[in-house]
Amino acid sequence: MRNRRFAIMPSASTPPHPSSTQRQSTTPLLKRSTMTTTDATRAEVEDERRAEKPDPTTGEVAACIAFNFFSSTGIVSANKAVMNDGFTYATTLTFIHFVCTTLGLLLLAKLRVFTPKALDIRKSSKLALAGMGFVVFSNLSLQYNSVAFYQVMKHMTVVAVIGIEALLWRKWLARDLVLPIAVMCTGILMTCVTDFKQNLVGTIFAILNMFCTAFYQIWCKNLQKSLDADPLQLQLYIAPLSALFIMPFVPMFDNYQISSADSIFTFEPTPHRIAKILFTGALALCVNISIFLVIGKTSAVTYNVVGNGKTAFLLIVDFLLFGRPFQWPNFLGMCTTLSGVCWYTARKMKPRPENAAS
Numbered sequence: 210m211r212n213r214r215f216a217i218m219p220s221a222s223t224p225p226h227p228s229s230t231q232r233q234s235t236t237p238l239l240k241r242s243t244m245t246t247t248d249a250t251r252a253e254v255e256d257e258r259r260a261e262k263p264d265p266t267t268g269e270v271a272a273c274i275a276f277n278f279f280s281s282t283g284i285v286s287a288n289k290a291v292m293n294d295g296f297t298y299a300t301t302l303t304f305i306h307f308v309c310t311t312l313g314l315l316l317l318a319k320l321r322v323f324t325p326k327a328l329d330i331r332k333s334s335k336l337a338l339a340g341m342g343f344v345v346f347s348n349l350s351l352q353y354n355s356v357a358f359y360q361v362m363k364h365m366t367v368v369a370v371i372g373i374e375a376l377l378w379r380k381w382l383a384r385d386l387v388l389p390i391a392v393m394c395t396g397i398l399m400t401c402v403t404d405f406k407q408n409l410v411g412t413i414f415a416i417l418n419m420f421c422t423a424f425y426q427i428w429c430k431n432l433q434k435s436l437d438a439d440p441l442q443l444q445l446y447i448a449p450l451s452a453l454f455i456m457p458f459v460p461m462f463d464n465y466q467i468s469s470a471d472s473i474f475t476f477e478p479t480p481h482r483i484a485k486i487l488f489t490g491a492l493a494l495c496v497n498i499s500i501f502l503v504i505g506k507t508s509a510v511t512y513n514v515v516g517n518g519k520t521a522f523l524l525i526v527d528f529l530l531f532g533r534p535f536q537w538p539n540f541l542g543m544c545t546t547l548s549g550v551c552w553y554t555a556r557k558m559k560p561r562p563e564n565a566a567s
Contacts (some may be wrong), residue, residue, distance in 0.1 A: 309490025393549025
């Protein structure tokens with residue numbers, strides 16, 4: 210018999226087998242499709258995880274603000290006690306505070322108070338640089354300006370925060386909060402009107418300090434969200450980086466000349482003095498954590514409002530209890546500031562739209 214060759218024709222129901230070339234060209238598409246699906250799934254999981262986090266209650270916010278109030282006012286008194294005892298080296302003390310914050314956070318992690326998390330070092334460095342900037346420019350502003358002008362520019366950070374969020378993030382302040390903020394800022398100007406001296410160099414440093422502080426506070430809020438990190442996890446990165454970044458400025462602002470009579474090397478480190486310095490370090494740990502807590506649970510604007518109210522309250526206490534010279538412009542300015550803070554707080558208790566700045 211003659212050999213017959215039969216060709217198997219593909220039926221309509223059976224698709225033809227792809228050639229090797231077709232398989233090779235299809236594989237990258239499948240991989241890209243799988244990767245895209247995986248990335249999308251991961252993003253959805255992250256969004257769901259963030260959405261599952263409940264909004265902070267009024268009690269939680271009040272507790273964080275109280276924690277910040279007592280730790281920040283406490284560290285001011287403790288720092289004064291240390292400097293009155295002969296350690297007048299502010300930048301060195303700030304460096305010590307960052308080191309103590311780092312060691313304290315490592316101890317808390319060891320005790321399993323929180324779980325450290327790997328974060329983006331570049332984003333963390335950006336926040337640490339802003340933090341280092343506001344410390345350095347704050348010292349320079351205080352050095353070249355009067356105390357009153359320094360305080361005014363420091364408390365006007367709230368205006369910088371509102372402006373930066375509006376220009377860069379299209380995050381607008383709610384209209385019903387504009388007037389309370391204006392009243393508060395007017396009160397600040399009235400408080401410091403009796404000693405208002407400035408110069409060009411000092412003004413530049415004060416403006417740089419204001420903007421560094423504003424960016425630090427805004428990024429503090431944004432990074433907690435984008436990195437999905439709690440205040441302790443984020444601060445564990447920021448504190449050592451801040452200590453590293455501020456090191457070159459320590460000998461610039463403090464006296465490290467061995468031959469000088471008021472050099473840091475002439476300071477006698479007795480156990481009592483060391484205990485005082487370490488106590489300020491423990492308070493610095495509380496302050497640094499509380500800043501991230503307050504901003505994370507509220508906003509940078511609210512944090513500044515709380516800070517301004519805190520300053521006005523402490524000045525009134527200084528008048529009533531510690532014999533501060535009474536001047537009507539100062540007193541009326543403090544009362545105006547506190548009224549603006551209270552007005553802002555009352556407005557904030559109402560439901561806010563999601564796109565509001567604070």
